[in-house]
Amino acid sequence: MILLFSALACGETPKEKPAESIKTVAKDSIKEDTKILQEKDTLNIEKEDEPFVLTEDNAIDFFFEYQKGLPTTRIKITTSLGSFVVQLYDNVPYHKANFIYLTKKGYFDNTMFHRVVKDFIIQGGNADNRETAAKRREIGRYLLPPDTRKGYKHHRGTISMPSSEIDNPHMLASPYEFFIVVTKPGSYHLDGNYTPFGRVIDGMDVVDLINQQPVDDGDWPSKNIYIHKAEILN
The missing domain is CATH 1.20.5 (Single alpha-helices involved in coiled-coils or other helix-helix interfaces)
Structure with missing residues (x-):
């Protein structure tokens, strides 16, 4: 000011x-x-x-303060094909705080699983509607640094954060999207490049069902798979 x-x-x-x-x-x-x-x-x-808007300049400081005292957290994700529960890791603070913050802001509600790669991953948090674009504008534009040295691997059921595709040599994470590994026993070639920040502890059968849906040539499901709601359980 x-x-x-x-x-x-x-x-x-x-x-x-x-x-x-x-x-x-x-x-x-x-x-x-x-x-x-x-x-x-x-x-x-x-x-x-x-209104407060996150930016490249303030995001790290904001999440550093936001993550202080956050409890071990489970998040229930309800989709058009069923629901599953994710347990977030405590020692991946920025990514955990980001996911909780977006959940509390209602960002994930009415987004989609927009990318499905058979026997590999399902990816969610985006949508081709104006509502999602408006939410991103209101929350802000920012990226998160990778946090890959906590010993977590991309086992089956791991939830991780993709990298931004725009001018991103340092593999900074795109905060609005996430993917879940479906591969048995895991997709370990992803280790070191992406940040696991939690795992599915209930409802992996729903994740598998999403992964089995037909897709087009761009891995977009032929029928929209909606995330109706993401909510904190504790």
């Missing part, structure tokens, strides 16, 4: 100047000071009313 203040300049008052003139100057100064304070209060109110 930048405040522009008017400079109040008072020249040296001659000794012979009547007292009334000094009082007038003082009164005018009070009026001007009052005006400045009123303008400042107005600007403060406008600033407080501005």
Whole structure:
């Protein structure tokens, strides 16, 4: 917030100047000071009313504070083909905090599993509707750094975060999407490039059912598979 203040300049008052003139100057100064304070209060109110938006500059600091004290968390994802439960890892703080934050904001509701690769992964969190695009604008545009050294591997049932495809040599994670490994026993060639941040602990049969749906040449399901709701269980 930048405040522009008017400079109040008072020249040296001659000794012979009547007292009334000094009082007038003082009164005018009070009026001007009052005006400045009123303008400042107005600007403060406008600033407080501005919605918070995540950016490349503030996202890491925000999630560093947001993740403090977050409990071990399970999230239930209800889809048009059934529901499953994900347990988030505690020691992958930024990715855990991001997923919880987006869940609380209702971001995932009415998105889709938009990419299905047979016997490999299902990928969700995107949609070709205006609602999803509007949610992203309101939440902000940012990426997350990879966190691949916590010992987690891409076993079957692992939930992980894909990298952004736009000018991204450091494999920064696209925060709005996630994928779940279906491969038995896992897809370990992904280790070191993507960040596992949880695992499916209930409803893996629903994940498999989603993975079995017919898709087009671009791996987009022939029939939309919706995420109706993502909700925190504890």
